[in-house]
Amino acid sequence: MFSGVSSVKLAYDEYIPPNGNKTERPLVILHGFFGSKRNWQSLSKAFMKDLGRPIYTLDLRNHGSSPHVRPMTYTHMAADVLDLCQRLSLTNISLLGHSMGGKVAMSFALNPETPPDLLKDLIVSDIAPVRAKVSADTVLHIEGMEKVEASNITSRKQANEILEEYEKDPSVRAFLLTNLNTDTKASPLKFKVPIDILKEGRPEIESFPYAPGERAWDGHTLFVKGSKSKFINWHNKPVIKQFFPETTVSELDAGHWIHAEM
Structure with a gap:
């Protein structure tokens, strides 16, 4: 637990290899804004089969089946991830985050209270450790x-x-409508996610808790950029290196939703 930060118990799915290993060298996956663990079902099964390691997909706070709660800061979301890792006794984790989930993953790595032996590898999908406005599309999606x-x-x-x-x-x-609650007979239909909290938290989503030079994580880090996406631009590379000196940046022929397009 991070000092002075309250966490919530996140909903998660687990994919356990045939050897029954649930705790050693897991891959923990964090979705993006308006996403959920359901977005990663097919890939998680493939990862588990190919890697022979346990895979955990999480619903971040105010998404999927996880609790609706304020505030929506990256430090709080990282604390939620730490709580889950400790509750499940996970060790030597690889942490993969897409978009907003990537910023959560980076915040987790950079937080000085993250146990130094917990995080083994960091994978960040199509987002940079910068403070920048969300896309105009995201504003329209909320509206x-x-x-x-x-x-x-x-x-x-x-x-x-x-x-x-x-x-x-x-x-x-179709991606946005995965959040529509059609599992109930209640009418009219509502979204599972709290639109008001997510709209209110948008400035935090645009932010990042650390400034360049303030913190660094020296572990193995991979940034994956979609070549058709503007969420990482090559001007970000020096900033990425400041935060994560042992970084490799790879580019794939895809847009922002790399995991859905490849």
Whole structure:
């Protein structure tokens, strides 16, 4: 537990290899904004088979099946991850985070109270350790989801039609609609995620808890950039190296959702 920071118990899925190992050298995966552990189901099964290691996918606070709670800071989200690792007695973890989850993973690595022997490898997917505005698309997505909830809709089809005004890409709309709570008979339909908390927390999501030169993590780190994405630009490379001196940066032919496109 980080001093003065309250954590919550995160929902998670586990994928355990045939040898029954649940704790040694696991890969822990953190999703991005509006994502959930469900986004990583297929890849997690493949990772477990290929690596022969346990895989844990987490729902970060205010996402998926995890608790709805303020505040939405990276230090609090990193504390949630530490709590889960300690509750499950995980050791020598590899931590993979995409987008917002990547910033959580970096915050976890850089926090001076993270046990030094807990984190073995860090993988950051298409995000940089910088303070920068979220994309205009994200702002539109929040507006669209607010419109859905205000429209008293009763079907996924209606929600999709409303979101089409805010997002033209059907695959992105499908991603956003994974958050729609269709498992209940309650009407009208609402999202599982607390739109108000996520909207309120947007300035924190745009931020980063450390300034260059303030902290560094010397462990093995891999940054993966989507060549069609602007979330990492090559001007960020010196900043990345300041925080993570042992960094390799790889570029893949993909957009921001690298794990869904490759």
